Amino acid sequence: MAADENRWVADATLPILVFQEVHMGIDPTVLACIDATAAEFASFQELLQRWIERANTEAWQGQAAAEADALWAALCFHVTERGGLAGDFIGRGADRWPANPQAVSDSAVETWAGYAEAVGHPMLRARLHHLVWEARKRFPHARKAIEDYTEAVPRFLSMSDRSAGRCRASDCLGFAYDLAVRLSARDLELTAKQAMISFVRELLDDPQEAAPGLVLEILKKLVGRHASDAAVQALLSRATSIHGGDVPIVIELLQLRIAGTQDQQERAALQRQIVEALLTDAERFPGFVRVDRLNAAAIAARDYGLEDLFDDARVRMQAIAPDQLGMESFHFEFPVRRAEIEEYSRKVLGQAQTLGQAFSALASLPAPSGTREAAQEHAKRLASEGLLSSFIPSIRINAAGPVPVAEARVHTAADDENEWHVTAMMITSVYVHHLLETVGDRFDPTAAQLAHLFTADPIITGIRAAKLAHAFRYYWSGEYDAALAIALPRIEGILRETLRYHRIPIVQPPQGDSRGRVTLLTTLIDRMTDAGMHADWQAFLRLLLVDSEGGLNLRNSELHDLSDTETAPQTVALVLLAALYVTAHAHQAAAPACGIGKEQQRG
Structure with a gap:
């Protein structure tokens, strides 16, 4: 018994390591100002503009000014094509802020981390968590960024400006999905995927305001990793039917459908549908625009091996007369004096x-x-x-x-x-x-x-x-x-x-x-x-x-x-x-x- 007690005492004296982030203090005045400024915004550009005006008006000093500048810099970062973040904040001091989040100072990153836990708007929280992840690869911040991006969706959808709200909601879902894919976080990716599918359904069900561009943008992301998913293919088919009058959108939707099927007959039918849509669309336009549309149809038919449609597109194109192209000729005149020409001739041929x-x-x-x-x-x-x-x-x-x-x-x-x-x-x-x-x-x-x-x-x-x-x-x-x-x-x-x-x-x-x-x-x-x-x-x-x-x-x-x-x-x-x-x-x-x-x- 004594031995057991001694062992318990020895175990109790072992050090216990606890890893915990320590955030710098947050100036309550700056926090109140950023929350008031970000109560409702339609884009980070709009929020940045408001924050610049507010920061210049307040004229903070010391730590408050440093925190305000860190938030200013955070709003200047934008998502790159590869999904990362890049900044363009010049700063108000002698040194320009780095464009790469990893080069940002530790104090600024800690400011972002602290405000990410404190600000009210979920989209702003998400961006700050996202920045901390990009800067220092702290995994908890990445997960919180995804969660906050997703939480921001209903808030944007409730905006009075429906169009702007839906655009920002689409952005949030895209940010969340892309970040989850980069993290290889399967659970978060599937959650974001399902939210995107639900959002596309809502857009397609909206009888008042069609949003084919948003539908296409989200479906492109989904097809990238889930091309053959039954739910994704069903949305593509439905979107093609609903937006049938928007030929450029329909063509891209059909191309996405092709990416999701291995059935050769179905692929051939979709390819033919694309070329026929291009040919039909060309008839709506005169002159050079019609030539351009027919040229696109001919190229698609050639690439798909559809010889009959390839010939059809070319015959239609060559039937357009040059004077039907709607092109204008510009003539320029420049004065040349006869005496000058004759003097030049004497200079060249005089000998x-x-x-x-x-x-x-x-x-x-x-x-x-x-x-x-x-x-x-x-x-x-x-x-x-x-x-x-x-x-x-x-x-x-x-x-x-x-x-x-x-x-x-x-x-x-x-x-x-x-x-x-x-x-x-x-x-x-x-x-x-x-x-x-x-x-x-x-x-x-x-x-x-x-x-x-x-x-x-x-x-x-x-x-x-x-x-x-x-x-x-x-x-x-x-x-x-x-x-x-x-x-x-x-x-x-x-x-x-x-x-x-x-x-x-x-x-x-x-x-x-x-x-x-x-x-x-x-x-x-x-x-x-x-x-x-x-x-x-x-x-x-x-x-x-x-x-x-x-x-x-x-x-x-x-x-x-x-x-x-x-x-x-x-x-x-x-x-x-x-x-x-x-x-x-x-x-x-x-x-x-x-x-x-x-x-x-x-x-």
Whole structure:
């Protein structure tokens, strides 16, 4: 008995460790103020605005000011796409508050923890508990955050502003669910899931005010982890039926339903329903918007393997005439004095005594598209001005289809550079046209004389030179379409043979199902600098001939008959100038003792 008593005494003297959070004191004045300010709010942004005004009015000092600032900072944190919290509070002191909760000071975290237990509004309590969890990973705070987010739902639903209240209730459920998933807290996840299902049912049962956006937002979260859940699938089916007139919403709901079924027949039926909804929706719109909707239908049909609907969408799209697109043309005029043009011609051609010298002078000009440095400077200036076009996505359309050529995207610095280059080309084309007209008037060469001048075997054979000569003769006789059609292929041929002469690969052997081929114009232009041609002229040829994003794309527009506009002589002048440039380089390589190359070297 004595031994047992001694053992009991010994056990009783063992230390007992008790882990307990110790919160700093809470200033009752600050607590009363935050409770009064947060009695009812529609968003954290609204509450933040009120608290800033209140804190500035009260002008607290010492510990009260520190607590007020900690609450201010807490309201500046927002939920990131990954579910965490990030802050943007600058602070009223010398040091900026950190954006990462884990970098926040211990005293601020303890203030959050203390107020999380004391404030009245459950949404504010939840945010403070959430912040303490993010800052120090204290699990009890995470559970309390989830519980308080859930408790806040009925409070928001009772707000006088039903729309704002339902939005905040949806936010609370989403925060609770996401946090439970991150914690791998299965019980809390299921509780939040059930609350979300009940909330969606209430939204769908509301006959007065539909909320398809909220329904979709919550169902997206549920489908992420519970796609095949019977209750979730039932809600998706019911939501599809109720919101059948809202095509964008219905399409997303159908896509969520597809994610939840493995039955191939059901998946195929849902996919067909999506495409048919897109086709039906397109009929409600005119012009380009209709093209955009039909384009979306065609892409979906193609991706789903629905060939009949793919063809249907494309046939409907191509039935829209260019003048039905609702697009506007903008014309810009810039004054050019005749005396200025003639003075420029005298400066360029004043020393030319022969046709070869005149062509050499033209081939020696700077690239009409200007320098890359100047274009970059222009783009930087636009960026510094913060133009609205830099933030609005836009889309290019091939009116010959009509069909969008790419997905919508925002304007980039590269786009601004291209626009500057193209504008420079258009202005320079006026001068180039006058230069070529002057050459024609002064020398009036025959086709035979031109062919002899252009020939540079083996790069420019007699036949190729004769064809290029005809292009110039057509140009000088005012037959611009013929000149353009003949000159464009000659540029490609001369470039190809120049690269061949310089032992730069221009052939692609067959590989698998791909047939062997000769390198086409875009790649030939990419290799121009390898043959010693200037990078500015390379950029000019790319914009002039093959760039479909921001350039003139003349090779494709002309040879594939994609343009319905009259051929401008200034545009043809740019093409002929490009032909002279590549011809001059062919002469430098293959026939340096004669022709344009000789004259250019002398210059």
